Amino acid sequence: xxxxxxxxxxxxxxxxxxxxxxxxxxxxxxxxxxxxxxxxxxxxxxxxxxxxxxxxxxxxxxxxxxxxxxxxxxxxxxxxxxxxxxxxxxxxxxxxxxxxxxxxxxxxxxxxxxxxxxxxxxxxxxxxxxxxxxxxxxxxxxxxxxxxxxxxxxxxxxxxxxxxxxxxxxxxxxxxxxxxxxxxx
Amino acid sequence: xxxxxxxxxxxxxxxxxxxxxxxxxxxxxxxxxxxxxxxxxxxxxxxxxxxxxxxxxxxxxxxxxxxxxxxxxxxxxxxxxxxxxxxxxxxxxxxxxxxxxxxxxxxxxxxxxxxxxxxxxxxxxxxxxxxxxxxxxxxxxxxxxxxxxxxxxxxxxxxxxxxxxxxxxxxxxxxxxxxxxxxxxxxxxxxxxxxxxxxxxxxxxxxxxxxxxxxxxxxxxxxxxxxxxxxxxxxxxxxxxxxxxxxxxxxxxxxxxxxxxxxxxxxxxxxxxxxxxxxxxxxxxxxxxxxxxxxxxxxxxxxxxxxxxxxxxxxxxxxxxxxxxxxxxxxxxxxxxxxxxxxxxxxxxxxxxxxxxxxxxxxxxxxxxxxxxxxxxxxxxxxxxxxxxxxxxxxxxxxxxxxxxxxxxxxxxxxxxxxxxxxxxxxxxxxxxxxxxxxxxxxxxxxxxxxxxxxxxxxxxxxxxxxxxxxxxxxxxxxxxxxxxxxxxxxxxxxxxxxxxxxxxxxxxxxxxxxxxxxxxxxxxxxxxxxxxxxxxxxxxxxxxxxxxxxxxxxxxxxxxxxxxxxxxxxxxxxxxxxxxxxxxxxxxxxxx
Numbered sequence: 001x002x003x004x005x006x007x008x009x010x011x012x013x014x015x016x017x018x019x020x021x022x023x024x025x026x027x028x029x030x031x032x033x034x035x036x037x038x039x040x041x042x043x044x045x046x047x048x049x050x051x052x053x054x055x056x057x058x059x060x061x062x063x064x065x066x067x068x069x070x071x072x073x074x075x076x077x078x079x080x081x082x083x084x085x086x087x088x089x090x091x092x093x094x095x096x097x098x099x100x101x102x103x104x105x106x107x108x109x110x111x112x113x114x115x116x117x118x119x120x121x122x123x124x125x126x127x128x129x130x131x132x133x134x135x136x137x138x139x140x141x142x143x144x145x146x147x148x149x150x151x152x153x154x155x156x157x158x159x160x161x162x163x164x165x166x167x168x169x170x171x172x173x174x175x176x177x178x179x180x181x182x183x184x185x
Numbered sequence: 186x187x188x189x190x191x192x193x194x195x196x197x198x199x200x201x202x203x204x205x206x207x208x209x210x211x212x213x214x215x216x217x218x219x220x221x222x223x224x225x226x227x228x229x230x231x232x233x234x235x236x237x238x239x240x241x242x243x244x245x246x247x248x249x250x251x252x253x254x255x256x257x258x259x260x261x262x263x264x265x266x267x268x269x270x271x272x273x274x275x276x277x278x279x280x281x282x283x284x285x286x287x288x289x290x291x292x293x294x295x296x297x298x299x300x301x302x303x304x305x306x307x308x309x310x311x312x313x314x315x316x317x318x319x320x321x322x323x324x325x326x327x328x329x330x331x332x333x334x335x336x337x338x339x340x341x342x343x344x345x346x347x348x349x350x351x352x353x354x355x356x357x358x359x360x361x362x363x364x365x366x367x368x369x370x371x372x373x374x375x376x377x378x379x380x381x382x383x384x385x386x387x388x389x390x391x392x393x394x395x396x397x398x399x400x401x402x403x404x405x406x407x408x409x410x411x412x413x414x415x416x417x418x419x420x421x422x423x424x425x426x427x428x429x430x431x432x433x434x435x436x437x438x439x440x441x442x443x444x445x446x447x448x449x450x451x452x453x454x455x456x457x458x459x460x461x462x463x464x465x466x467x468x469x470x471x472x473x474x475x476x477x478x479x480x481x482x483x484x485x486x487x488x489x490x491x492x493x494x495x496x497x498x499x500x501x502x503x504x505x506x507x508x509x510x511x512x513x514x515x516x517x518x519x520x521x522x523x524x525x526x527x528x529x530x531x532x533x534x535x536x537x538x539x540x541x542x543x544x545x546x547x548x549x550x551x552x553x554x555x556x557x558x559x560x561x562x563x564x565x566x567x568x569x570x571x572x573x574x575x576x577x578x579x580x581x582x583x584x585x586x587x588x589x590x591x592x593x594x595x596x597x598x599x600x601x602x603x604x605x606x607x608x609x610x611x612x613x614x615x616x617x618x619x620x621x622x623x624x625x626x627x628x629x630x631x632x633x634x635x636x637x638x639x640x641x642x643x644x645x646x647x648x649x650x651x652x653x654x655x656x657x658x659x660x661x662x663x664x665x666x667x668x669x670x671x672x673x674x675x676x677x678x679x680x681x682x683x684x685x686x687x688x689x690x691x692x693x694x695x696x697x698x699x700x701x702x703x704x705x706x707x708x709x710x711x712x713x714x715x716x717x718x719x720x721x722x723x724x725x726x727x728x729x730x731x732x733x734x735x736x737x738x739x740x741x742x743x744x745x746x747x748x749x750x751x752x753x754x755x756x757x758x759x760x761x762x763x764x765x766x767x768x769x770x771x772x773x774x775x776x777x778x
Contacts, residue, residue: 026222029218030215033210033214033215033218034207034208034209034210035207036210037208037209037210037211037214038205038206038207038208041208042202042205047211051210051211051213051214051217054210054214054218055214055217055218055221058218058221058222059218059221062221062222084758112206112208113208116204116205116206120201122197122198122200122201123201126198126201137198138202141195141198141199141201141202142202142205169194169195169198172194172198173194176194176197
């Protein structure tokens with residue numbers, strides 16, 4: 001079994017014909033959709049945005065499915081498309097609004113991502129990170145990926161991932177310390 | 186590999202995310218993904234869903250001035266009902282938001298002639314449970330926007346709105362009327378879309394080229410207030426515009442030249458070029474091909490068809506069917522002297538490698554008519570020269586070398602093009618840019634990407650008064666190894682700008698639309714990018730938000746006292762839109778005091 005649950009036999013079947021590539025793609029993407037939606041949700045902090053990003057990424061992936069030479073890399077490939085889609089959205093939006101914990105009563109019950117990211121000091125600090133830093137944190141700590149796998153998904157060298165993680169951790173520490181100081185006043 | 190950084194913080198973050206559940210995708214999302222696949226995802230589909238960061242500034246005629254509002258938008262599927270309307274009959278489409286705002290789009294006639302004004306009006310009525318509803322909106326008319334989309338083509342105008350956001354109250358049962366009003370933007374590019382947009386915005390009245398069009402009203406607002414949860418419903422009506430008078434045979438205006446070279450392992454370079462990259466359907470396309478030997482020997486003898494070892498071919502972009510000329514299989518010798526270019530003539534008489542609807546057009550306009558130049562139907566095409574040769578006389582076991590140099594051409598259907606098309610003096614090949622000498626290095630910076638795209642940003646000076654407009658000059662130039670470089674970028678443009686306060690925390694941010702447009706850079710051509718503001722604000726009253734609001738409220742770049750970095754982001758991706766968007770930055774630093 002390889003990452004994402006694709007077994008070796010599926011790889012072989014996937015390369016047999018265009019039709020089986022489509023079928024394999026559909027099976028794998030159906031299997032991945034919850035993970036993609038969740039990843040997008042924790043990156044974007046909003047369920048509606050996550051739905052849009054996931055649909056966009058799935059559509060892009062579907063259009064580009066024939067460029068995926070090795071279906072065993074499906075998960076990493078799809079993640080990369082999804083992360084790019086989310087990054088584009090975050091860069092364009094830049095300002096990500098998260099509801100204060102005090103306003104928790106007004107949180108839409110149907111948005112688990114907002115609720116999660118507003119429900120804890122650390123989570124709120126993560127939500128305030130710049131997109132480039134937030135992505136590595138979510139991939140590292142929620143997706144539980146090692147640096148190399150994150151680098152693969154972001155299309156950058158592992159050293160870049162490390163430096164971003166370093167910067168992210170530093171920013172989180174500063175943010176939490178700032179919160180603590182304000183609370184102490 | 187050591188990827189531990191700060192164990193304490195890491196442990197906290199890790200503990201938080203351990204509690205973050207895997208959230209099941211909503212059924213609507215699963216259905217949408219399945220539908221996309223079932224429809225085999227037409228290229229424009231993703232963009233058609235109106236990516237949430239939509240342009241909101243008043244954009245007409247302003248390149249890349251895009252603003253997005255912070256917050257989230259819910260695209261919900263209140264399916265509009267279209268009462269149809271046939272022939273010259275009126276038609277109405279309605280859509281209702283979850284808050285009870287009912288939007289209706291009416292057109293006087295669903296069939297009009299080319300050049301005829303399309304009468305369209307939207308109405309809005311609140312039919313919810315309360316006595317009234319208050320919402321925040323940024324449209325020219327508050328919360329109602331208008332746009333058009335070509336159903337039998339790719340042209341479209343997405344609506345835009347003002348930078349400011351207002352509060353609007355609708356009483357239950359009181360109908361508000363909104364005449365069709367144009368908004369949107371274009372980028373001053375030499376593309377069919379931009380030429381259409383310029384034509385569209387040249388009049389206040391709604392007139393469209395021949396074809397089938399979706400004319401829609403769109404209701405967009407923030408629940409209760411600006412920055413509240415965004416609502417977005419659309420009421421589209423289909424309008425058919427007749428052909429009208431015969432279109433002018435005037436060819437599409439000048440566009441960037443197209444050229445491409447490829448060199449084989451034996452040092453044979455083949456080149457294809459055309460003076461323009463956009464032509465009208467049926468217009469003869471001048472093509473130049475050449476072959477030149479640049480290898481280590483004085484000459485090379487290549488063996489191939491007696492008709493020549495270089496041939497032209499073409500293919501509709503995305504199609505598997507290629508049009509290739511018939512060639513003889515006599516394997517004649519062709520002597521090539523080093524450094525001597527040999528022109529290759531275009532030869533007609535193409536036959537497709539499969540079935541395609543383009544066959545009739547091409548037979549009528551090319552082979553059957555005996556023309557000596559290529560004509561093509563509307564669409565995006567790849568035209569190429571291909572060499573296929575051996576370096577030994579043909580015999581069993583001799584391997585052939587095949588190489589192809591391809592240019593991409595856009596063919597515009599003259600019948601569907603705007604009535605009058607003026608050349609847009611944008612990108613033109615110029616000598617390589619010479620970097621301006623900078624007395625103060627803070628006032629200019631150049632970045633070169635690994636693909637060979639250079640971007641230079643500069644300001645004439647580095648110190649400004651608080652009320653003084655800062656002039657920013659930014660240029661891009663492709664200096665890579667190929668004649669052209671294909672990329673994709675946002676419809677907002679290749680470059681986005683932002684400002685960052687270096688002695689403080691203020692930043693403007695920037696925004697781009699989420700579409701993905703193909704673009705081509707010609708080697709050596711310098712393009713000047715005007716400074717443009719983009720970004721968003723949340724109206725939350727914070728200092729940073731007030732700065733962004735102030736920043737976006739004026740066209741000039743005027744900054745408060747302090748030290749500022751003016752950043753140009755060069756944002757592009759590969760041709761498939763499927764890999765990471767490159768974000769290369771160049772910046773200058775200015776002091777405002």
